[in-house]
Amino acid sequence: MKSEVRSQKSEVKKLVTRYSLLITLMLVTCHLSLVTDAFAMHISEGILPLSWAALWFAVAIPFVWYGMKRLRELSKIDLSYKPLVGLMAAIVFVISLMPIPVPTAGTCSHPGGTAIPAILLGPAVTVLITGVALLIQALFFAHGGLTTWGADVVSMGIMGAFAGVGIFRLMRKFNVGLAVSAFFAGMISDWAIYATTSVELAAGIRGDEPFWPLFTKILIAFVPTQLPLGIVEGAMTAGMVKLLFKRRADLLVKFGVIKAEEAI
């Protein structure tokens, strides 16, 4: 009798393991359709154990420090640079609050918005901008958290900004058009944030379980929102760059996004 129950249990386990990815997808899609808004990018307060929260802080701090160093250097040359960075932080904050309908999940989600300042002001200052926006959001909107600030800065600020600007500069090097490069920068930046958040979540909540299976499940769980959202973010970044090129190409030249001869 006991061996029968044991064999039944192991059979069920096998099935569950085999189809776990599909089941995760189903469950999360059902859940997403029940809530009005999904904020998949921020890791909430309390989700990470103390050790992981401390580790992500340790990773984030040198980047934020470097961002501040760059800010000090650049604001010595141009006094209007600090207000500009502050205003960009406000814009990133506003962009990350924009509700974007995601039809595949039947819900609204929010873009990261880090590719835009990364293209215009560079990735180092963007890490600082993201850090500021995240702290305000954590305190006054409960998006993200104080102890998860480090993890959120690593995913949104560091990975989002560096992946976005890396793709943008690489494509521009190969003479790809401005709007297309910006589109891919926005899209890859969004997906990099999403992949890093999945790594952080899986590492933080796995306990004694192996890392990779849980990471894959989390990655798949957010596919319905994050894949289309990446495309939307790409389109948004491309639209922003196109508009700037049309109306204030001098600004793109000033920040080294395009060469002076391209603006003519």
Add this chain to the structure above:
Amino acid sequence: MAQCECFSEHFSKRHFLSGIDARVKLLVTLALLLMVLSYQGILFPILVSCGAFMLCAKMRIPVKMLFMRMAQPLFLAVVVLVLKCFFTGEDMLFVFSLPTSHFPLLTLAGHSDGLLEGLRITSRIMGGVSLVIALGFATPFIEFVAALSWLRVPRPFIEIMMFAYRYLFVFLEDASTIYSAQKNRLGYAGLRRGLNSFGVLTGSLVLRGFEQSQKTADAMIQRGYTGDMPLLKSRPLKAAELAVAFIVVVIGGAVWMI
């Protein structure tokens, strides 16, 4: 853009916590957060969560607002709970047998140890988030910035935070106006037009940001700005406030130990 209406500043009026120094509130919150994160069970974070919600009720924060704040953390908590319960653990607790159970896709098993671990993380999320929500409602932004400055957070970070906060509401208003104008002109009818409209909206905000930053810098330079902004100076900490904070942390520590 309905979120701007639920910004904590709209609610942090006069209440019994508004007189307490922001530094004390911040230190107590950080101490309790550390306890919540390092606790290995469920009870302590739940107690902290109840306490924080009671504080919010005492500050007369609308229940709807609290639910809105909790929406995102709860979303993640549910995802974590589902993942931990169904896909981790060894001891099988229950098996879902739907009418078409012969179809293996619909067979699902929950594990008691996975569920327990999921509940532990969920309680940690509830405890941590409720603490930060209470802090956000209890502390005006400017006082919070002064507390950060007292905690030796670097000045450039604080200055950028102040600039960002000053213009947040301006850009929220701008974004809302542009969005309504686009929507009224069928800017979001169809995927292609919608994507284009989002791009224009973002671009317009960035353009306004550039123009506004130039105007702000000019105005500040005319008033003697040399690259550093003045910050609110902290008054000396009151012994009574420190004593109350100490008692709260000691009680929290005692419950944590139990």
